[in-house]
Amino acid sequence: MKKNNISNRETAIWQKKELIVFDLDGTLAKSKAVMDDEMMRLLSQLLAVKRVAVIGGGKYGLFKMQLIGPLKKCSKELLRNMFLFPTTSTAFYRYDHGWKNVYTLNLSTRDRVRIKNEFRNVMKEVGYVSPKKVYGKVIEDRGTQITFSALGQEIVAHLGEKEGVRLKERWRKENTPIKLKMAKMLAKQLPQFEVHAAGFTSIDVTRKGIDKAYGIRQIERYLRVPVKNMLFIGDAIFPGGNDYAAKKTGVLCVPIDSPEDTKQVIKKILG
Numbered sequence: 001m002k003k004n005n006i007s008n009r010e011t012a013i014w015q016k017k018e019l020i021v022f023d024l025d026g027t028l029a030k031s032k033a034v035m036d037d038e039m040m041r042l043l044s045q046l047l048a049v050k051r052v053a054v055i056g057g058g059k060y061g062l063f064k065m066q067l068i069g070p071l072k073k074c075s076k077e078l079l080r081n082m083f084l085f086p087t088t089s090t091a092f093y094r095y096d097h098g099w100k101n102v103y104t105l106n107l108s109t110r111d112r113v114r115i116k117n118e119f120r121n122v123m124k125e126v127g128y129v130s131p132k133k134v135y136g137k138v139i140e141d142r143g144t145q146i147t148f149s150a151l152g153q154e155i156v157a158h159l160g161e162k163e164g165v166r167l168k169e170r171w172r173k174e175n176t177p178i179k180l181k182m183a184k185m186l187a188k189q190l191p192q193f194e195v196h197a198a199g200f201t202s203i204d205v206t207r208k209g210i211d212k213a214y215g216i217r218q219i220e221r222y223l224r225v226p227v228k229n230m231l232f233i234g235d236a237i238f239p240g241g242n243d244y245a246a247k248k249t250g251v252l253c254v255p256i257d258s259p260e261d262t263k264q265v266i267k268k269i270l271g
């Protein structure tokens with residue numbers, strides 16, 4: 001949905017919401033990249049008038065790099081209005097004299113070993129061959145989830161945003177069918193876990209029932225804001241997209257296509 005035709009009526013509804021919830025990758029920043037200066041400014045302005053929660057599949061380290069780094073000029077008072085829910089709300093961080101972990105729900109060691117083995121089996125079975133050059137781990141144990149990243153977890157950190165995202169987009173174009181096949185096989189082998197073919201180049205395995213709907217409910221529970229007082233903005237609110245599950249909670253959703261669209265939405269909320 002292109003966000004250049006937003007009605008005043010829509011805007012008025014958004015402005016009444018108490019908490020604005022953003023997806024991270026593709027919504028506040030490009031995939032695994034640092035959010036840009038304009039987004040940083042808009043988010044700071046938004047924090048002055050609203051509470052803001054960010055929910056993403058990435059781990060806290062990525063949130064730090066993508067969001068917290070650019071927000072370091074933001075006043076401590078404003079940061080207290082910001083709430084971070086990495087790895088799809090299986091962890092929660094809030095600002096109180098520095099960023100503090102409120103909870104982290106890890107998978108058991110046994111489950112993590114089992115999932116990693118299953119990834120290797122499935123790769124073998126479909127004949128998947130990793131690219132010659134990868135950047136960091138391809139199968140990463142995030143504690144709360146195991147994530148396959150075709151080009152390695154640190155590609156953007158190594159090559160910079162432009163080249164990293166370019167290679168990921170190329171990989172996606174060439175390899176989406178094999179990625180989806182792998183995800184399907186994993187889901188069959190690991191029925192007690194949730195398998196998500198998230199992002200351009202990744203597959204996440206988490207506890208069952210951990211999706212954006214779970215994420216929104218955790219936010220509701222920990223921030224004590226009813227779903228009806230939230231607005232959720234995401235770039236994958238369509239069937240098959242990793243934000244789509246949020247709809248199950250009844251939260252008002254604003255589908256966007258890119259961080260540029262998100263900026264238009266924030267500007268409207270700011271009025």
Ligand SMILES: [Mg+2]
Binds near residue numbers: 024025
């Ligand atoms: Mg996204």
